[in-house]
Amino acid sequence: MNLSQGIKHQIVQHLNELKTAFAKYFPKCGKEDHWIMFPFSEIYFKFAVLSAREKEKLIELKMDSSLQAAFLEKKSLITFWANVKDEYPELSYKAFNVLLPFTSSVLVERAFSSYTFIKNKYRNRLSVSSDLRVYLSSVEPDFKKLSASKQAQGSH
Numbered sequence: 001m002n003l004s005q006g007i008k009h010q011i012v013q014h015l016n017e018l019k020t021a022f023a024k025y026f027p028k029c030g031k032e033d034h035w036i037m038f039p040f041s042e043i044y045f046k047f048a049v050l051s052a053r054e055k056e057k058l059i060e061l062k063m064d065s066s067l068q069a070a071f072l073e074k075k076s077l078i079t080f081w082a083n084v085k086d087e088y089p090e091l092s093y094k095a096f097n098v099l100l101p102f103t104s105s106v107l108v109e110r111a112f113s114s115y116t117f118i119k120n121k122y123r124n125r126l127s128v129s130s131d132l133r134v135y136l137s138s139v140e141p142d143f144k145k146l147s148a149s150k151q152a153q154g155s156h
Contacts, residue, residue, distance in 0.1 A: 036095045037077060040068050054090050061088055 003011075034044035040062050050058065061067060067084065074080045078099050085092040 033098050036081070036098050039091075040071060050091075050094070054094070057088050057091055061091065 031044065031047040032049040035041075035048040035050075035058060038044050039058065045055075045058065045062075048055065048058065061084065070083065071080050074083075077095070081092045081095040081099065
């Protein structure tokens with residue numbers, strides 16, 4: 001296929017811009033984050049950018065042979081870090097921030113979808129903040145407890 005130099009230049013320029021955009025959205029994982037993928041390896045420990053407390057917790061995690069066995073049999077890093085979330089919340093939180101970079105944008109999209117659903121032409125209110133909070137919450141209300149806590153209207 002014969003393309004003119006101008007078109008070839010535009011294609012190359014477009015591909016370079018895409019490469020730059022992808023690098024912005026999908027940054028390369030530096031050595032400072034390798035401890036997340038290899039939490040039981042000594043090699044990446046020195047590169048980890050962690051507080052002293054977090055480094056202590058990482059050493060604790062490294063010494064736990066049952067967690068090491070669990071890590072080796074797990075296929076997913078996210079599953080491993082979710083399983084240690086209760087015991088090592090700081091490390092798990094940092095791992096999730098690296099492994100799940102788009103959670104915040106997903107929540108924003110979900111909130112916007114919910115907002116447009118609530119603000120439809122049949123249910124147009126000025127303020128939807130309380131409705132939106134209920135709609136986005138994953139907590140199931142305990143209706144029995146809520147109704148028991150309300151005082152029945154007394155007679156006059």
